[in-house]
């Protein structure tokens with residue numbers, strides 16, 4: 001399979017729709033090579049501008065899905081036609097519906113202890129036959145990381161979901177990838193909060209109108225400062241376009 005990769009301010013974004021991303025993950029789950037998937041939104045890309053380590057990590061993943069309408073708009077300004085926004089949460093739900101009642105297993109790492117346990121219970125109820133073999137909260141000290149990795153390796157899940165917030169989750173995945181024996185690792189942000197039911201996803205109409213960000217802004221006003229990065233992102237994209245730095249390539253997946 002080959003998918004175009006857009007370079008957005010130095011961060012590669014794969015031009016995949018939800019079903020194509022799902023197809024890739026299902027393929028990755030059958031392979032023996034470890035795969036890393038990230039879900040960049042404009043905030044990731046803005047952070048990568050000032051954090052070269054983060055930018056390098058985002059350049060070394062196997063798949064970066066366009067998680068945020070801002071990414072699709074930014075890409076458009078640069079002349080790329082991304083097929084659609086692919087929310088990491090939706091991708092994970094699709095994966096669950098495809099791997100339930102198979103031998104594939106999942107581990108959840110992230111969020112508070114109550115949230116991650118509740119997320120496991122809710123997902124097992126929603127996707128009967130889904131095998132979530134373990135959970136760990138995301139509030140651990142760096143030195144406790146190896147104990148968690150040992151536990152994950154003992155359970156040897158196929159899929160590891162890491163929701164520690166960005167960029168902590170991407171850095172944790174990248175720095176520990178060689179020690180963790182799983183097939184696929186995905187940075188999932190606040191997905192466990194939504195899976196547990198503690199945080200509601202926007203109503204469908206907001207998602208359809210690409211206004212999920214607005215819903216999050218009015219329901220979680222503490223995110224306001226973070227969201228200021230969106231207009232700044234568009235300004236950066238416009239500056240980049242004026243410089244004419246576009247660099248498109250097609251890679252084989």
Ligand code: UDP
Pocket residue numbers: 110111112137138139140163164165166168188189190191192193
């Ligand atoms: N989190 C965590 N450990 C930390 C900091 C955050 O497990 O040290 C969790 C937090 O509880 C939440 C998620 O990481 O579940 C981050 O959520 P956020 O809304 O910031 O992520 P987004 O979806 O916006 O990327």
